[in-house]
Amino acid sequence: MSFRDLGNAVGSTLYRGIGRASSHLHEQRSLPVDVLENEGSYLVVFDAPGAERDDVQVRYVNGTVKIRVDRFREFHDGFEMRFPGRGMTLDGEATLPDDATVDPDAGTARLTEYGTLNVEIPKERSSEADAESIEIDD
Incomplete structure (x- = not known):
């Protein structure tokens, strides 16, 4: 084995190790999210790049919207994974x-073509809001 072969082997091993560490860090960070509100609901917008509808789980637990995205890597014929x-x-x-x-x-979730997941959760109406106003004529 030449020094060049040894250098390539060491470089390739380090590169893959950095890729795995990067992947692990990516999985440990929470996805970026925005919380918006209007008169009737909350809209929670997550970045969900590369997600497909069947890959996404959405739950509401004690005032918190939680999501999980299980993505898959596509196989690219003729290519070898160098940096995961x-x-x-x-x-x-x-x-x-x-x-x-x-x-x-009554909440809904929609995955957009732009790689975001929009979770809309309607506000509960109070009993006062449910009552209709009646105008009183003089």
């Missing part, structure tokens, strides 16, 4: 405000 830097299991969570009263069973 993308995490395959990604998690994210967003806690709604303490005073949020929502109906999680």
Whole structure:
């Protein structure tokens, strides 16, 4: 084995190790998220790059929206993996405000073509809001 072969072997091993560490770090970080609110609901927007509909799990637990994305790497014929830097299991969570009263069973989740997951959870209506106003004529 020449010094060049040894250098290539060591470099390749280090490169793969860095890739695995990068992938592991990617899986440990929470996905970026925005929490928006309007009069009738909360909208929680997660970055979910490379996710497919069947790869996503959404749960609502004690005021927190939690997601898990299990992605898969496509096989590319004729190519060998050199740097596995993308995490395959990604998690994210967003806690709604303490005073949020929502109906999680009526929530919806939509995966967009731009790689975001939009989770909309309607606010529960108070009994006062459910009552209709009646105008009183003089």
